[in-house]
Amino acid sequence: MTGEIERELSYVDAVREATEQEMARDSSVILFGLDVDDPKAIQGTTRGLLEKFGRERVFGTPLSEDAMTGVAIGAALAGLRPIHVHIRMDFLMLAMNQLINIAAKSRYMYGGQAQVPIVVRSMIGKSWGQGAQHSQGLYSFFMHVPGLKVAAPTTPYDAKGCLIQAIRDNDPVMYVEHRILHFQRGPVPESSYTVAPGKARITASGSDVTLVGISYMQIECLHARSYLASAGIDAEVIDPIWLSPLDIDTIVESVRKTGRLCVVDNGWVTCGASAEIVALVIERLQQIRPVLVRRLGFAPVTCPPTPILENLYYPNATTIASAVYDLVRGGDNGWMPKQRVDLQEIQFRGPF
């Protein structure tokens, strides 16, 4: 982040601005998905684009996630750069055949004769009763498959830079947005810029333990760091930004220093991004130094809509701090910081 920037933008406006700038720069960029052209304009991320670029380049679609993903791929094979928007990541389950069997594989199985430069934007919901099928962070499915790239930006700055990179990228990119992050504001340069794949960011430095927070959990990890500081624990926090390709080097170097790693995922831990990150770190450091690890993520159940249970389902800054306290101090200490008003989680502003 350079000195020129002090303009603040919301995550929503950062996404919108990235799209607008790229569509203005490159006439091959098109934007479609359910409701991208409706009055709510995907929380505002597509607002004004229809008026500016016209109905051929910006259009709402039938409720046909499977075919419309294939349409995106076919348009990409013809030289366009489609952005396909899904208001929930859960809906991508209807598009898995096209994403996994064609988008990810075309470059390879066609011997380099074809490429599929598509961007698939999808949103993860949280709270206010969104429940079982509006809340899933399923990006590890896509990390598993060679040929796909996965970005999960946390800040408005990275939201803009990752989206511009994703649009210009010649490979299919799964671009994951957390609905709660849409409310975030932060510095965003007006000019066009990219956030390169495979480069993580150390968002707070520390010496006692490495915290890796994915997507929205990055915010909770930074809050947890403040709680831990009050207990004399100095945590380093890393935002991977891109999950595929994953910048494991930055995480390994941090853990080489701290000897302790806690990965907090915005998804389930089993076979998830946290499992992958921990395994990669251990593979790299096991002969070099002892490492203590911990993974935190969604409870291994279906997301319940009632707030009483939902609060138990998600990690938050205090539960993360408590788990990391035990990781650093050893044992089961039962330490739980008292919640501070300034470190409360960002709440979804209902109603829908």
Place this chain on the structure above:
Amino acid sequence: MQARFYRALYRIRRVEEEIAAVYPSDKIKSPVHLSIGQEAVSVGVCEALRADDVVFGSYRSHALYLAKGGNLRRMIAELYGKADGCAKGKGGSMHLIDTRARVMGASAVVGTTIPQAVGFAYAVKLQRKDSVVASFFGDGAVDEGVFYESLNFAALKALPIVFVCENNRYAIHTHQSKRQKLDNIWERARGQGMPAEQIPNNDVQRIYECISQSVGQLRAGSSGPFFFECLTYRLKEHVGPSDDFQLGYRTREEADVWLRTDPIEQLRAHLDPAERRRIETEVEAEIKDAFAFAEQSPWPEASELYTDVYDG
């Protein structure tokens, strides 16, 4: 035109007969889904297309690839798993591609390329080009939800695409009547909002005329899409080089009906013998050359394993 049809049909038939002949040697390292018996559909359609028109196919696409002008040498090399294959040995028989001939891909998952063809047609329209797209699939693909989603969007946006359903009645070994309540695929396309017609009997001439007319209308600016259900018949087993009448899911008598009206035989009877011999001699030489090319092509380098996963 008769001679052109004959050359194209004979060439595809003979290429696949050679594949079947070589298959027991285990030199072909790829499951092959032969088009023998179904060549007329690909030939009838592709003879009506221009070089810059685009096709997408299924795992049974040897005929489509060749009819559209895909490189024969590189196709055989692909089946052999060699470095000169159209996908450098990394696609196999089920994923033939030749972007120069505008054969834009084929998928082993039934119905999968239908929406890609639609998306390509969307791009063609947006780019103000006058080329058209032909989407090839079988009656099995009509069982898939993506078929209906794709037709709906193509009709909604009036796209320059021709849907070609190669109805050979079988999805692997299961007859259409066991999978679909009604035998009316073309009527279902009409219900989705596009002109549709059923063409019986592997009628290469009729297919050519229908596609020529449709494509002509599309180029003149008429709204697409168009839909044709072409009745045809797979003479060999679902996958592999042999007959499969011993399995009992179909009878030899059923196949005999189609053999009696085989367009290759019918055209042969009408051709001048000297011209026929000239065509056959040229095709045989081309096939011999292609198999020799595949035999001599090197295996891919080990580094190829990690090439083309991502750009650069």
